[in-house]
Amino acid sequence: MGVETLFRWSKFVGEERLEEWEARLIMAEVVYTVEKQVNRKNWQISSYSTSREIADELRVLFGGGVTQVRPDDWQPTSDVGVQTQIKIRDVMVITEAEDEAVWESVKSEFPDRLVLSFPPQLAFGTGGHPTTSGCLRFLADVAKERKDVEWRLLDLGCGSAILAVAAVLLGAKEAIAVENDPLAIKYARRNAERHGVAGRIKFVEGDAIALMDRCEFGRFEVVTANLFSDLLIQLFPLFPRNLLEGGEIIVSGFLTSQTRLVTDSAASSGLPLSKFQRRGKWVAAFGKEE
Numbered sequence: 001m002g003v004e005t006l007f008r009w010s011k012f013v014g015e016e017r018l019e020e021w022e023a024r025l026i027m028a029e030v031v032y033t034v035e036k037q038v039n040r041k042n043w044q045i046s047s048y049s050t051s052r053e054i055a056d057e058l059r060v061l062f063g064g065g066v067t068q069v070r071p072d073d074w075q076p077t078s079d080v081g082v083q084t085q086i087k088i089r090d091v092m093v094i095t096e097a098e099d100e101a102v103w104e105s106v107k108s109e110f111p112d113r114l115v116l117s118f119p120p121q122l123a124f125g126t127g128g129h130p131t132t133s134g135c136l137r138f139l140a141d142v143a144k145e146r147k148d149v150e151w152r153l154l155d156l157g158c159g160s161a162i163l164a165v166a167a168v169l170l171g172a173k174e175a176i177a178v179e180n181d182p183l184a185i186k187y188a189r190r191n192a193e194r195h196g197v198a199g200r201i202k203f204v205e206g207d208a209i210a211l212m213d214r215c216e217f218g219r220f221e222v223v224t225a226n227l228f229s230d231l232l233i234q235l236f237p238l239f240p241r242n243l244l245e246g247g248e249i250i251v252s253g254f255l256t257s258q259t260r261l262v263t264d265s266a267a268s269s270g271l272p273l274s275k276f277q278r279r280g281k282w283v284a285a286f287g288k289e290e
Contacts, residue, residue: 005050005068005069006048006049006050006068006069007048007049007050007051007052007054007055007066007067007068007069008046008047008048008049008055008066008067008068008069009046009047009049009055009056009058009059009062009064009065009066010044010045010046010047010064010065010066010067011044011045011062011063011064011065012042012043012044012045012064013042013043013045014041014042014043015041015042015043018034018043018045019255019281021045022034022045022255022281023255023257024062025045025047025062026228026229026255027230028061029228029230029231030047030058031047031181032045032046032047033045033046033047033048034046045064048069048183050183052066052068085106086128086133086136087113088133088136088137088140089137089140089141089144090113091113091114091140091143091144091170092113092114092115092116092136092140092166092170093106093110093113093114093115093116094115094116094117094118094128094133094136094162095115095116095117095118096117096118096119096120096128097117097119098117098119103115103117114166114169114170116162116165116166116169116195117194117195118160118162118191129282130279130280130282130284131226131252131253131282131284132162132163132226132252133279133284134252134277134279134282134283134284135163135224135226135250135251135252135284136162136163136166137277137284138250138275138277138284138285138286139163139166139167139170139222139224139250140166140170141286142222142248142250142286143167143170143171143172146171146221146222147171150173151171151172151173151220151221151222152172152173152174152175152176152220152221152222153167153168153172153174153175153176153220153221153222153223153224154175154176154178154217154220154222154223154224154242155167155175155176155177155178155223155224155225156178156208156212156223156224156225156227156235157178157179157180157208157225157226157227157231157253158177158178158179158184158188158203159179159184159188159226160184160187160188160191161177161187161188161189161191161192161201161203162191163224163226164176164177164188164192164201165191165192165195165197165201167222167224168197168200168201169195169197172200172222173200174200174201174202175200175201175202176201176202176204176217176220177201177202177203177204178204178206178208178211179203179204179205180205180206180207180208182205185203185205188203189203202217204216204217208225208227208231208235209231209234209235209238212235212238212239212241212242213238215241215242217242218242219241219242219243219244219247220242220243220244220247221243221244221246221247221248222247222248222249222250223239223242223243223247223248223249223250224249224250224251225249225250225251225252225253226251226252226253226284227251227253228253228254229253229254229255229258229261229262231253232251232253232254232262232265232266233261233262233265236265236266236268236269236271237269239269239271239289240269240270240271240289243289245289246288246289247288247289248286248287248288248289249266249271249286249287249288249289250284250285250286251266251273251284251285251287252282252283252284252285253282254282254283255281255282255283256278256281256282256283257281258283259276259283259285262283262285263285266285266287270289270290271287271288271289271290272287272288272290273285273286273287274286274287274288275287
């Protein structure tokens with residue numbers, strides 16, 4: 001099967017307007033990335049698509065420009081030796097290193113921790129974003145509490161599969177990873193294979209709301225969802241029927257300004273959010289079924 005051509009819509013914005021633009025794209029349900037090169041003043045917001053028409057629609061709506069991305073550039077890599085390392089509690093280290101030798105070097109540096117490798121890809125979730133790292137910290141806490149009991153994870157909007165992979169490596173018997181982006185699913189499967197856990201993660205391409213409404217996969221001890229606030233609010237009423245008694249949820253993807261709305265929605269569904277991690281303007285939260 002041939003490699004698809006991608007189209008990137010992008011726009012440069014100043015630091016003072018970055019939060020405004022992120023909120024605008026979140027409300028429009030646009031999946032995006034944000035980056036700033038060294039010595040550059042402005043941030044570059046980008047969104048990738050296999051359709052030129054979709055990229056052009058974003059240009060019309062938000063300005064900016066559209067460029068074609070060569071297949072060889074699908075998966076950008078950092079220079080060897082300068083990859084970001086994210087430490088999660090005292091149990092995990094997330095590196096962006098793609099090179100196997102560098103990955104092994106990081107493992108040697110942290111012999112008592114799990115070391116996961118998630119290089120920058122066109123699928124959300126390298127560990128560096130505050131929403132992802134917040135979810136990982138709560139996931140490490142949950143895994144510690146469930147060390148001697150069997151548990152399964154349902155991950156909604158799995159992106160790169162970083163939460164599903166981490167859960168299995170932390171002791172989950174199985175993870176079901178749901179994602180509606182076929183490109184992300186490709187990278188997610190690849191990441192599971194690289195970490196040796198493909199046999200314990202089932203990937204499902206589909207709509208999270210429809211799957212949850214049908215209780216497609218039974219009930220789970222833990223459900224994670226790193227999604228936009230609007231989607232979380234739609235999902236909360238469906239969570240109880242997909243959770244086992246005493247089940248726990250880890251959610252993120254919403255801004256500090258949206259915390260009250262998200263918290264009230266979760267509480268009204270019988271899932272009060274009791275712990276929060278705020279990093280900049282982003283929030284991750286933990287809750288347990290009443």
